[in-house]
Amino acid sequence: MKGHGKFSVFSIVFGLVYTLAFYFSLALFKYYPLNGQFHIDDQGKSAGPPISWYGWLATALIVSLPIALIVPRKWADRLSPLWAGLTPAILIVAVLIYEKRWFL
Amino acid sequence: MITTILIIHGLLAVALLGAITHQAFSTTKRTPAANRSFIDKYRAVGAASYTNAVIVLFIVTSIGGGLLYPQYRLDVRPTLEDLGLREANGVFEIKEHLAAIGLGLLPAYWVFWRTPLAPEGAVASRYLTWILAFIIWWNFLVGHVLNNIRGLFQ
Numbered sequence: 001m002k003g004h005g006k007f008s009v010f011s012i013v014f015g016l017v018y019t020l021a022f023y024f025s026l027a028l029f030k031y032y033p034l035n036g037q038f039h040i041d042d043q044g045k046s047a048g049p050p051i052s053w054y055g056w057l058a059t060a061l062i063v064s065l066p067i068a069l070i071v072p073r074k075w076a077d078r079l080s081p082l083w084a085g086l087t088p089a090i091l092i093v094a095v096l097i098y099e100k101r102w103f104l
Numbered sequence: 105m106i107t108t109i110l111i112i113h114g115l116l117a118v119a120l121l122g123a124i125t126h127q128a129f130s131t132t133k134r135t136p137a138a139n140r141s142f143i144d145k146y147r148a149v150g151a152a153s154y155t156n157a158v159i160v161l162f163i164v165t166s167i168g169g170g171l172l173y174p175q176y177r178l179d180v181r182p183t184l185e186d187l188g189l190r191e192a193n194g195v196f197e198i199k200e201h202l203a204a205i206g207l208g209l210l211p212a213y214w215v216f217w218r219t220p221l222a223p224e225g226a227v228a229s230r231y232l233t234w235i236l237a238f239i240i241w242w243n244f245l246v247g248h249v250l251n252n253i254r255g256l257f258q
Contacts, residue, residue: 001222001224001225003215004212004215004216004222004225004228007211007212007214007215008211008212008215008228010208010211010212011208011209011210011211011212011213012212014207014208014209015205015208015209018201018204018205018208019201019205022201031174033173033174033175033177033178034178036174048178049177049178049181049182051173051174051177053170053173053200053204054170056204057204057207060204060208064208081216081224081225081227081228082227082228082231084209084212084216084228084231084232085212085227085228085229085230085231085232085235086231088205088208088209088232088235089231089235091205092202092205092235092238092239095198095201095202095205096198099194099197099198099201101194102190102191102193102194102195102197103190103191103194
């Protein structure tokens with residue numbers, strides 16, 4: 001199937017990078033809703049609880065978008081369409097296994 | 105304002121749930137027209153026509169969720185911790201990760217549902233649709249349970 005490669009590469013890399021980013025706590029930035037500020041560095045307890053989710057999404061986007069744009073179309077189209085379907089399924093299973101810590 | 109966003113977020117989620125469920129069922133085996141049950145008729149839709157609606161609704165609903173998140177982090181999550189409802193925070197953590205994975209897979213989902221449909225992409229489009237359906241159902245149910253949790257677990 002021609003023309004799917006770059007889209008599949010983006011989706012696969014985005015999911016992988018997001019999962020690694022949250023696993024290793026690698027947020028590009030954090031949002032502190034108590035004072036409504038974004039920070040690259042961790043703030044003290046007085047800043048209130050942070051939200052890392054926006055930063056993980058941004059991390060995944062800034063890695064996956066350039067890769068999808070740079071990868072040559074011929075190479076990307078060699079990727080089996082099956083990987084685009086399998087990778088998110090594997091990532092979801094990984095997330096469920098990791099987050100079972102909340103239920104123990 | 106936050107209540108308005110929450111209601112709109114919930115309504116968009118209902119529309120998204122309907123669209124993805126129709127599309128997911130339409131990827132399963134169809135029966136001949138003469139023997140069609142209600143379920144057969146439910147899945148006898150033009151699956152590809154749902155794609156753009158699902159993508160737009162998923163993105164807009166996720167933006168709504170992102171706008172509601174600060175209020176959740178400041179008010180709801182500490183309340184859940186005070187009530188000892190650790191599992192409730194766990195299912196929300198899964199919800200945010202699934203939403204992110206779902207946002208990421210939208211480009212691949214779009215390209216495999218692009219018309220004219222390529223036979224080589226049929227398996228991928230089916231997988232991606234069912235994965236999105238799982239994500240959307242999980243997030244919908246978790247969102248509603250958390251929204252009503254004080255009434256549910258008194």
